[in-house]
Amino acid sequence: MPKLKCCICKKEIIPNKIGWGRGNNALPVKDGRCCDECNWSVVIPARLKKVKMDKKELIKRLKECENKGNEDAHIEADELLLQYIDDKEITTIWNKISSKFWYA
Numbered sequence: 001m002p003k004l005k006c007c008i009c010k011k012e013i014i015p016n017k018i019g020w021g022r023g024n025n026a027l028p029v030k031d032g033r034c035c036d037e038c039n040w041s042v043v044i045p046a047r048l049k050k051v052k053m054d055k056k057e058l059i060k061r062l063k064e065c066e067n068k069g070n071e072d073a074h075i076e077a078d079e080l081l082l083q084y085i086d087d088k089e090i091t092t093i094w095n096k097i098s099s100k101f102w103y104a
């Protein structure tokens, strides 16, 4: 698989400890993939400023992602979760869902 470059800092995206090499969705900063560093320092702060989705809607969508169980669903769920990164209930649900993706 060819290595991706971060669309923000232009450095190569290095696979993380679980072997995920596709980086992170850089929206709403840029339409592309970004490295973990830019994700934490630029993209997440930008997202947290956006209005949060209704929590019931979020849980419904996370469950839909869980049912799909593929890579795209994982990316989508990850992005949904970012909106509620401080919420314990959502984090608990996500931990259950994400274990299916990592250990399927």
Ligand SMILES: [Zn+2]
Residues within 6 Å of the ligand: 006, 007, 008, 009, 010, 011, 034, 035, 036, 037, 038, 039
């Ligand atoms: Zn970067």
